[in-house]
Amino acid sequence: MEFLMMQQDRLKFFPIMMFAIVMGLSGLTMTYQKASLFLGFPHFIGDMLAIVTTAIFLYISFVYLRKSSKYTIAVKNEFSHPIRINFFAAISISMLMLAIIYKDDFAYLSAPFWYIGTALHTYLTMHTISFWINQNQQLDHSNPAWFIPIVGNVLVPVGGNGFVDLGVLIYFFSVGIFFWIILFAIILNRIIFHNQLAVKFMPTLFILIAPPAVGFIAYFKMFGVIDTFALMLFNLALFFTLLVAFMYKNFIKIKFFISWWAFVFPIAAMAISTMIMYHETKSFSLLIFSYVMIAAVTIIVFIVGYQTIIHIRKKEICIQE
Numbered sequence: 537m538e539f540l541m542m543q544q545d546r547l548k549f550f551p552i553m554m555f556a557i558v559m560g561l562s563g564l565t566m567t568y569q570k571a572s573l574f575l576g577f578p579h580f581i582g583d584m585l586a587i588v589t590t591a592i593f594l595y596i597s598f599v600y601l602r603k604s605s606k607y608t609i610a611v612k613n614e615f616s617h618p619i620r621i622n623f624f625a626a627i628s629i630s631m632l633m634l635a636i637i638y639k640d641d642f643a644y645l646s647a648p649f650w651y652i653g654t655a656l657h658t659y660l661t662m663h664t665i666s667f668w669i670n671q672n673q674q675l676d677h678s679n680p681a682w683f684i685p686i687v688g689n690v691l692v693p694v695g696g697n698g699f700v701d702l703g704v705l706i707y708f709f710s711v712g713i714f715f716w717i718i719l720f721a722i723i724l725n726r727i728i729f730h731n732q733l734a735v736k737f738m739p740t741l742f743i744l745i746a747p748p749a750v751g752f753i754a755y756f757k758m759f760g761v762i763d764t765f766a767l768m769l770f771n772l773a774l775f776f777t778l779l780v781a782f783m784y785k786n787f788i789k790i791k792f793f794i795s796w797w798a799f800v801f802p803i804a805a806m807a808i809s810t811m812i813m814y815h816e817t818k819s820f821s822l823l824i825f826s827y828v829m830i831a832a833v834t835i836i837v838f839i840v841g842y843q844t845i846i847h848i849r850k851k852e853i854c855i856q857e
């Protein structure tokens with residue numbers, strides 16, 4: 537209830553990045569849903585997480601709408617900020633992920649989330665690219681969060697089967713994969729040859745896992761095959777997962793920021809991809825890796841969730857930066 541009663545100045549600084557929490561919890565929910573389907577985990581875990589995730593999405597949406605009505609200028613400033621603009625797509629991605637969560641058991645709930653999320657994400661994709669074209673961008677502003685509004689298009693086909701024709705889903709898949717390649721080249725150039733990422737954005741390196749992992753899931757959802765292209769996507773996701781694991785020292789001592797939630801969704805996408813690969817190949821090594829990834833998602837959510845609660849109580853989140 538603290539945010540409902542928060543002081544007006546704190547409401548003004550309620551960050552759009554809070555929607556990354558929904559993305560993270562949605563990833564955890566889908567991980568346990570797939571673990572129930574493929575590995576025999578209890579079904580009620582995914583059901584309970586779905587309820588909690590939906591409630592938090594509605595709560596954060598309510599608070600941000602309050603901010604929009606009381607501090608319209610502050611929201612406009614976020615929407616024109618070269619870095620924060622990318623996190624507005626976390627709203628539409630959260631809706632798309634909720635659509636996926638409810639797709640199998642409650643299609644009547646899934647459909648509104650999917651249609652509204654897809655329409656909103658289409659707008660945000662066009663707006664973000666127009667923003668990049670019309671405004672001079674500094675190389676130091678580039679970071680893996682740029683993947684969120686553009687490559688998020690790959691998420692549309694994951695929950696879109698049965699709602700629209702395959703051709704529409706392939707459109708979104710094509711846009712996401714194309715810009716993944718382009719943006720990855722830009723961001724890799726920045727990381728290697730220019731200034732290092734700001735400490736608060738180090739966790740966004742985990743987002744490098746998401747495009748190939750979600751791309752693999754979307755491709756399998758659309759075509760139902762594990763062919764050469766699908767294997768390439770899965771192995772690229774595996775490579776980036778191993779890379780961020782190898783770089784663990786870069787993450788263990790950094791100060792907490794809400795961007796820590798960027799850890800969760802990509803790891804969850806990799807966990808789901810691994811379970812799909814295990815289900816199709818029956819490889820024992822993939823079975824073991826599936827359990828490892830499920831454990832990783834769960835532990836990271838526990839750590840990040842705990843830190844979020846602690847910093848909310850200390851009133852260290854909704855403050856002016």
